[in-house]
Amino acid sequence: MTNADSPNEKREVVYRHSLPVRVTHWVNVVALLVLLMSGFQIFNAHPALYLGSKSNFDDPVMAMRPMKHGEEILGVTTIAGWDIDTTNLFGLAYAPDGDYEIRGFPWSVTLPGHRDLSTGRRWHFFFAWLFVMNGLVYLIYSLASGHLSKDLAPSRSELKHIGTSTWEHLRLRFPKGEEAKRYNVLQKLAYLIVVLVLLPLMLATGLAMSPGMDAGYPFLLEIFGGRQSARTVHFIAASGIVVFVVVHLVMVLISGVWNNLRSMITGRYAIKLPETQS
Amino acid sequence: MNAKPKIDRRGFLARGLAVAVASLLGGCDSELSDQPWVKRILDSAESLTRVAQRKLVSPTALAREYSEAERLDRRGR
Numbered sequence: 001m002t003n004a005d006s007p008n009e010k011r012e013v014v015y016r017h018s019l020p021v022r023v024t025h026w027v028n029v030v031a032l033l034v035l036l037m038s039g040f041q042i043f044n045a046h047p048a049l050y051l052g053s054k055s056n057f058d059d060p061v062m063a064m065r066p067m068k069h070g071e072e073i074l075g076v077t078t079i080a081g082w083d084i085d086t087t088n089l090f091g092l093a094y095a096p097d098g099d100y101e102i103r104g105f106p107w108s109v110t111l112p113g114h115r116d117l118s119t120g121r122r123w124h125f126f127f128a129w130l131f132v133m134n135g136l137v138y139l140i141y142s143l144a145s146g147h148l149s150k151d152l153a154p155s156r157s158e159l160k161h162i163g164t165s166t167w168e169h170l171r172l173r174f175p176k177g178e179e180a181k182r183y184n185v186l187q188k189l190a191y192l193i194v195v196l197v198l199l200p201l202m203l204a205t206g207l208a209m210s211p212g213m214d215a216g217y218p219f220l221l222e223i224f225g226g227r228q229s230a231r232t233v234h235f236i237a238a239s240g241i242v243v244f245v246v247v248h249l250v251m252v253l254i255s256g257v258w259n260n261l262r263s264m265i266t267g268r269y270a271i272k273l274p275e276t277q278s
Numbered sequence: 279m280n281a282k283p284k285i286d287r288r289g290f291l292a293r294g295l296a297v298a299v300a301s302l303l304g305g306c307d308s309e310l311s312d313q314p315w316v317k318r319i320l321d322s323a324e325s326l327t328r329v330a331q332r333k334l335v336s337p338t339a340l341a342r343e344y345s346e347a348e349r350l351d352r353r354g355r
Binding site: 211215 | 309310311319320321322323324326327331334335336339340341342344348349350
């Protein structure tokens with residue numbers, strides 16, 4: 001950052017993101033945000049997760065619920081047998097009027113804010129279609145244009161030096177010059193995992209929760225080991241996407257936020273050239 | 279180009295972002311879901327879902343059956 005704004009520094013502007021990538025990126029931002037918030041609403045209808053094909057109320061893998069603790073009532077999140085006090089946030093959440101209410105996720109992150117499963121499902125399904133169509137456009141474009149193989153698939157030597165790249169990345173040293181024109185190996189792997197694993201997994205587990213689709217395609221139940229497991233995997237994959245987005249936003253912020261934002265809007269990305277002797 | 283238009287563009291972006299976030303949060307707050315035009319848009323996907331499911335799933339497909347041992351009682355135990 002020391003000489004980021006020094007007038008002598010050489011910069012080169014490259015065309016980094018193609019139009020289909022930029023458009024599908026922003027459509028995905030909107031779709032995933034609405035899907036997440038309406039997903040919280042749907043989850044709240046029964047804020048617990050199970051494994052297998054039945055909902056064994058006594059033995060959830062995860063649950064958000066109120067619990068008596070002496071005189072008090074606490075909001076407790078149970079994960080794999082561990083009880084965590086999440087009063088205010090989950091299980092016993094803050095309400096818009098400043099009081100508490102018994103619900104999984106608080107009103108401020110659900111869509112709609114008040115409890116309304118059917119409207120939550122409408123939002124979820126509309127934006128699920130948008131997400132699927134957007135994803136198809138992206139995948140077809142990426143395969144046809146070579147975006148997937150040229151820009152996202154890591155090379156053998158990149159994978160070999162992944163340790164060095166990780167170390168550089170952890171010290172927040174970002175590549176300059178020629179190397180900055182490409183994604184680094186960690187970016188490539190993160191994007192590939194999201195695009196080829198997490199997002200398709202969301203769709204597959206979502207379909208596996210549909211009784212109609214299960215009747216037509218029973219293998220959906222076999223793959224995930226039951227509708228309850230599919231719901232749990234849906235939740236875990238969604239959490240994975242949230243983690244990715246948080247890291248992604250932090251990296252965008254600290255590696256030149258305006259340059260990054262501009263590149264995802266206009267496609268143009270400025271690269272700092274390594275200093276020469278002159 | 280000197281530095282001046284750049285600052286304008288940054289200001290523009292920042293303001294645009296602020297407006298987008300505010301309208302999104304404000305929209306959720308004032309019950310966007312209750313607006314007739316929003317309902318109409320959301321409803322359009324319902325028929326798409328129905329048609330897609332009719333096309334994808336045979337009308338004779340039956341739900342999977344579970345044996346007595348695989349079931350829970352009414353209280354979920």
